[in-house]
Amino acid sequence: METVAVEYGLILAGTLFALGLISVLVRRNIIFMLISVEIMLNAAGLAFIVAGARWGQADGQVMFIFIITMAAAEVSVGLALILQIYHQLKTLDSDAADKMKG
Amino acid sequence: MIHLLWLIPTLPFLGALILVLTSSSISRRAAAIIGCSTIGLAALITVLIGYEFLATHTEAYRHVAWNWFAVSGLSVGFSFHLDALSLVFLFVITFVGFFIHLYSVAFMHDDAGFTRFFAYLNLFVCAMLILVLADNLVLLYLGWEGVGLCSYLLIGFWYDEEKNGYAARKAFIMTRVGDTALAIGLFMLFGVFHTLDIQEILTQAPKLWSPGTQTATIIAFLLLGGAVGKSAQLPLQSWLPDAMAGPSPVSALIHAATMVTAGVYLIARMHGIYELAPLAQLWVGIIGAVTLLIAGCSALTQNDLKRVLAYSTISQIGYMFLALGIGAWSAAVFHFMIHAFFKALLFLGAGTVIWALHHEHDMFKMGGLRKRMPVVYWTFLIGAGSLAAIPLVTAGFYSKDQILWLAWASAKGSPWFFIAALTGAFITSVYTFRMVFVTFFGAEKTHTAHLPGKLMHVALMVLAVLSLVGGFIELPHTFGHVTLLSDLLHPILPSTVLRAGAESSEVLIQLIAATVALSGVLLAYIFYIVKPSLADEIGSSCFEVHQLWYAGWRFDALYNLLIVRPFVWVSTINKRDIIDQFYTGLVTATEYFGKTFSRTQTGVLRWYIMGITAGAVIILTLSLFINR
Numbered sequence: 213m214e215t216v217a218v219e220y221g222l223i224l225a226g227t228l229f230a231l232g233l234i235s236v237l238v239r240r241n242i243i244f245m246l247i248s249v250e251i252m253l254n255a256a257g258l259a260f261i262v263a264g265a266r267w268g269q270a271d272g273q274v275m276f277i278f279i280i281t282m283a284a285a286e287v288s289v290g291l292a293l294i295l296q297i298y299h300q301l302k303t304l305d306s307d308a309a310d311k312m313k314g
Numbered sequence: 315m316i317h318l319l320w321l322i323p324t325l326p327f328l329g330a331l332i333l334v335l336t337s338s339s340i341s342r343r344a345a346a347i348i349g350c351s352t353i354g355l356a357a358l359i360t361v362l363i364g365y366e367f368l369a370t371h372t373e374a375y376r377h378v379a380w381n382w383f384a385v386s387g388l389s390v391g392f393s394f395h396l397d398a399l400s401l402v403f404l405f406v407i408t409f410v411g412f413f414i415h416l417y418s419v420a421f422m423h424d425d426a427g428f429t430r431f432f433a434y435l436n437l438f439v440c441a442m443l444i445l446v447l448a449d450n451l452v453l454l455y456l457g458w459e460g461v462g463l464c465s466y467l468l469i470g471f472w473y474d475e476e477k478n479g480y481a482a483r484k485a486f487i488m489t490r491v492g493d494t495a496l497a498i499g500l501f502m503l504f505g506v507f508h509t510l511d512i513q514e515i516l517t518q519a520p521k522l523w524s525p526g527t528q529t530a531t532i533i534a535f536l537l538l539g540g541a542v543g544k545s546a547q548l549p550l551q552s553w554l555p556d557a558m559a560g561p562s563p564v565s566a567l568i569h570a571a572t573m574v575t576a577g578v579y580l581i582a583r584m585h586g587i588y589e590l591a592p593l594a595q596l597w598v599g600i601i602g603a604v605t606l607l608i609a610g611c612s613a614l615t616q617n618d619l620k621r622v623l624a625y626s627t628i629s630q631i632g633y634m635f636l637a638l639g640i641g642a643w644s645a646a647v648f649h650f651m652i653h654a655f656f657k658a659l660l661f662l663g664a665g666t667v668i669w670a671l672h673h674e675h676d677m678f679k680m681g682g683l684r685k686r687m688p689v690v691y692w693t694f695l696i697g698a699g700s701l702a703a704i705p706l707v708t709a710g711f712y713s714k715d716q717i718l719w720l721a722w723a724s725a726k727g728s729p730w731f732f733i734a735a736l737t738g739a740f741i742t743s744v745y746t747f748r749m750v751f752v753t754f755f756g757a758e759k760t761h762t763a764h765l766p767g768k769l770m771h772v773a774l775m776v777l778a779v780l781s782l783v784g785g786f787i788e789l790p791h792t793f794g795h796v797t798l799l800s801d802l803l804h805p806i807l808p809s810t811v812l813r814a815g816a817e818s819s820e821v822l823i824q825l826i827a828a829t830v831a832l833s834g835v836l837l838a839y840i841f842y843i844v845k846p847s848l849a850d851e852i853g854s855s856c857f858e859v860h861q862l863w864y865a866g867w868r869f870d871a872l873y874n875l876l877i878v879r880p881f882v883w884v885s886t887i888n889k890r891d892i893i894d895q896f897y898t899g900l901v902t903a904t905e906y907f908g909k910t911f912s913r914t915q916t917g918v919l920r921w922y923i924m925g926i927t928a929g930a931v932i933i934l935t936l937s938l939f940i941n942r
Contacts, residue, residue, distance in 0.1 A: 236923055245919075310917030 221262030228255035242297060242304045246290045253283045315359075315366045319377045319394055322359055322404065323443035325352045326436045333433035342428050346419045349432030353415050353439055357408035364401055373397065373805050374513075376449060387508060395449030395513065398802045402647055403446040403579060406654045410571045410777070411439045417662050417773035418563040420766070421669060425561075431471065435567070438464035442572050446579060451500050451510040454580075458496070458544070461573045462489050468568060469560040481559040488553040492543015496580075499536030502529070516586040523590045534587050534594030538601075541577030545631045548605040552869040554628055555612075558620040562665025565620060570627050570661050571654035578634045578650050582643055585807060589641075595726065599639020603734035606632025608867050610741035614748070615853075615864040619664045619677040622749050625866070626701065627657055629738060633717050636735060640727040642720040643807035644800040649713040651799075652784050656700035656710055659777035663694035666766045666774070667753060674760050677749060682758030689771050691754050693778040698750045700781040702743035702835060705828035709785030714739060716790065719823045723816035732823075736830055743834025748849075751842040792821050 232251035239245050257276040264272015294304070301308050329352030333345060340348075367375070378393040396404075415435060422431050441460025448454035470482030500510065506522070506529060507515050523530045541547070546554035557569050568574070581588060581598060588595040606629045613625035630653050637646035667683060667690065668675055684691045700710035718739065721731040789796040800809065841849045853860050862868060914925075 233927060237920055237927070240920070306919045309919065313915060313917035 215265075218262060218266045221265075222259060225255045225259040225262060228252075228258065240305050240307055242294050242306050245306060246287065246294065249290075250283060250287070253279055253286075315362045316372070316375050316396070317377065318359055319363060319375065319396055319447070320379050322356045322363075322408070323394075323440050323447060325356045325359075326440040326443065328352060330433050330436035330440060333429055333436065337429045337433065340429055342423070345429040345432050349436055350412065350415045350419065352436060353408060353412045356439070356443070357412045360404050360408045363396070364405065367396065367401060368802075382453070388504065388510070390450055390452045390510065392453065393449045394447040396447065397806050398804075399579075399582060399647065399806045400446045402651060402799070402803070404443065406651055407439060407442050407446065407572050410654050410658050411442075411567060413773040413776050414563050414567045414571075414658060414662065416769055417566075417665075418561075420769040421563055421665060422561065427471065431468075431561070434464055434467050434471070435564075438468065438568060438573070442576075445576055449512060451503065451512060451515075454512070454583075455497070455500065458540070458576065458580075459493065461568070461576060462486065462493065462544075465489075465557070465568050465573055468564040469557045471560055471564065475559075478559040481553075481556040485553040485557045488550050489543045492540045492550055494539075495536045495543070496540025499533050499540065502533050502536065506533075512583060516584070519586050519590055525590050526592060527590065530587060531591040531594050534584075534591035535597070537580060537584055537587065538594060538598055541580045541635075542601065543577075544580075545574050545577030545635070546628050547577070547601050547631060547635055548608065549869070551605060551609065551628050552866055552873070555621050555624040555866060558618070558624050562620070562661055562668060565624070566658040566661035566665065569624065570657035574627060574631060575634065575650050575654070578631065578638065578646055581635075581638045582647060582807060585638075585643055588638070589808070592726075595639055595641070597639070599636050599726070599731060602632045602635025602637070602639055603731055603738075604632075605629070606636065606738040607734055607741070610738050610745065611863045612866045613745040614741060615860055617678055618675045619668065619680075619749065619753065620661070620675060622677070622745060623657070623660055623664055626660075626742065626745065627653075629742065630657065630701070633714065633735065633738070636721060636731060637717045640720055640724040640731060640810070641808075642717060642724055642810045644803040645713070645716040645720055645810070647803060647807070648788050648799050649717055652700065652709045652713040652781070655777055655784050656697045656708075656781040659693060659697035659774060659781055660701065662770070662774055662777065663690050663697060666690050666770055667694075670762045670764060670766065671760045672763050677753045679759050680753045681756040681760075682754070683762070684754040686758065686762050687765060689774065690766060693774040694754070695750060696778040696781055698746045702746040703739060703827065703831045704743075704835070705824075705831060707782065709781050709783065711828070711831070712785035712788060712790070715824055715827050716788070718827050719790070719820055720810055722823055723812050723819060725811040725813050727813070736826065739827060740830045740834045743831045744838050747835045747838035748842055751838060755843060756846075790820060790824065792824060 229252050232248045232255060235248040236245050236252070239248060257279045260272040260275040260279070262272070264270065264275075297309055298304055329348050332348055333340070366372075374395060374397040376393060376395050378391050380392050382390045382392050384390070415432070418431065418435065422428050425431065438461060441457045441464060443457070445454055445457025445461060448457055466482050466486040469485050470479050472478050473482075503515060504510055507518055509515065519530070543550045554569060554574065558565055560569070588598065609625045609628035609632060613622050613629060616622045616625060630649070634646045634649050634653070637643075637649060666687070667680060670683075670687065671680060674680065696708070700708040703711040703714040705711050718732065718735050721727045721735045722729070786794075787796065787798040788800060865871070
């Protein structure tokens with residue numbers, strides 16, 4: 213079976229992570245920001261899988277399951293928060309929620 | 315019964331506690347009952363304990379209530395020590411205190427601060443009892459400061475008037491000067507003996523020091539400093555006349571009968587140290603002699619009835635100091651006791667007069683009260699007779715005569731002391747009867763608003779009886795030769811060493827003292843009854859002297875010039891405290907940075923993410939470089 217070189221896997225993971233980060237920074241819609249965070253999490257998970265495959269260890273896959281679990285929890289909390297924000301501000305623009313100004 | 319000793323200070327404390335906690339909800343009647351009954355019970359227990367103490371010939375009884383604290387070798391207990399000296403003080407404090415409480419019920423009846431007054435008064439009695447019962451100097455110091463605090467609270471009792479507040483502060487600060495000396499003295503005693511237990515110090519001192527040792531002298535002087543402050547002796551005497559701003563029962567209890575004699579108690583209690591420091595003891599006598607003269611002169615010129623009595627108190631405590639200075643320990647305690655009776659009586663009498671005349675203090679506006687208030691007049695006359703030492707019938711004669719004679723005959727006495735004491739006795743009887751004649755004789759000048767009731771009369775009469783018969787517990791050799799008090803005190807206070815060949819002079823000195831006292835009365839009679847214009851003539855011809863004495867020898871002005879003004883000057887310069895500048899700077903810098911960085915707190919979520927990202931990048935980059 214042909215294996216993909218570690219470098220390609222890591223580059224893909226890094227690219228995905230950067231894309232996610234950039235979209236978190238540039239997007240103002242909170243739902244999109246949440247999705248971007250999910251992308252970043254999956255990028256990190258991919259990096260674990262790739263590293264696990266490289267060293268022939270199951271630890272990477274264990275970590276990925278952890279990340280998925282955590283992501284599920286995070287999304288449930290995040291969605292609840294988003295609902296609240298929408299309820300309060302009637303908008304999904306994250307910049308509108310700046311009441312905590314110093 | 316004697317094991318109930320701890321109840322004596324505890325009862326007044328409980329009274330004070332109850333009155334403070336329930337002050338807003340309690341009725342006047344209940345407050346009066348609590349205030350008086352706690353002291354009354356304490357007095358009752360004192361009698362029972364005193365009876366047992368005398369019947370079983372106990373030398374000393376010690377009761378350790380609990381251990382207060384123990385730090386590296388110093389263990390201080392809440393422990394009480396009862397011996398003859400503290401027993402005498404206990405009797406005076408509880409009994410005179412009880413009658414003054416009774417009197418106050420009538421005197422303070424219409425005052426808004428009725429409950430507060432009794433709470434303070436009870437607390438004072440508790441502190442004073444702790445002071446005289448303490449078996450170690452730390453507990454004594456607790457009582458010492460406690461009475462100082464209560465004195466402050468009660469002088470400023472009518473705090474609505476600004477001048478009362480100033481008088482309270484003056485008393486507090488001036489006695490604090492003495493207290494500081496006392497505290498240093500205690501530190502030095504601990505440094506030498508590694509204990510502050512009074513009995514242990516007194517037994518160890520003669521083994522450690524030979525007479526005249528420098529350390530002993532320094533410590534004796536420091537203790538004297540504390541005593542001088544508390545007992546209003548030269549040079550810290552000027553607070554007492556101003557302390558008359560308090561209600562009259564307070565003046566009677568605190569500023570005549572008990573607290574101001576705490577200095578006498580301290581020196582009598584620590585007499586072992588003074589026996590080893592003859593120089594300090596000599597100075598105790600000198601301070602007493604000078605104080606009794608200058609205070610007597612000031613008393614001659616006052617118009618305010620209570621101020622006359624205040625100066626007279628200073629002067630009489632001067633006698634006690636003189637007695638201590640010549641080693642006549644039991645004579646000092648005797649005079650303390652008699653003085654407590656008659657001076658409390660005089661203050662209560664003066665209080666009644668002032669109360670009856672709408673708070674009129676100037677005695678030249680009184681006059682003619684002899685017929686309006688016969689009970690007050692007769693009791694006041696008895697008190698005045700006792701103060702002026704009218705021979706044979708009054709207690710004051712026996713106590714003062716003993717001091718006069720010992721000033722002459724004691725080995726530590728001298729003709730100078732004797733002359734000072736004799737001059738003082740003459741001045742005393744002049745100003746005392748000036749007060750009596752001006753207040754009670756002549757024409758009525760102010761209308762009496764209300765006449766004293768039963769409670770006041772009872773207190774006055776009991777104290778009057780004590781001022782008459784109190785002297786019979788100690789009669790001189792020449793007639794009677796009763797020595798109840800000095801026998802009682804003998805195990806604790808050594809008897810006075812007489813000069814060789816001085817014994818024979820006792821009768822002569824008694825005759826001189828009696829003549830001097832009576833001629834003082836006669837002089838006052840001539841000046842204020844027979845030819846009232848004579849006093850004014852002398853007053854105006856020696857105007858300067860009159861003014862000087864009236865202002866209490868201008869000690870206040872002197873202290874203003876030497877201490878208060880420079881202090882105010884320095885504090886004006888240093889208004890913006892130099893040391894404070896550093897801390898102010900610290901605060902300013904913190905505030906500045908806080909404001910600056912709070913701008914980064916925009917509230918925009920994406921800026922925060924940007925910040926986290928930038929931080930992560932920087933740290934990662936750094937870690938790459940540092941690992942290399």
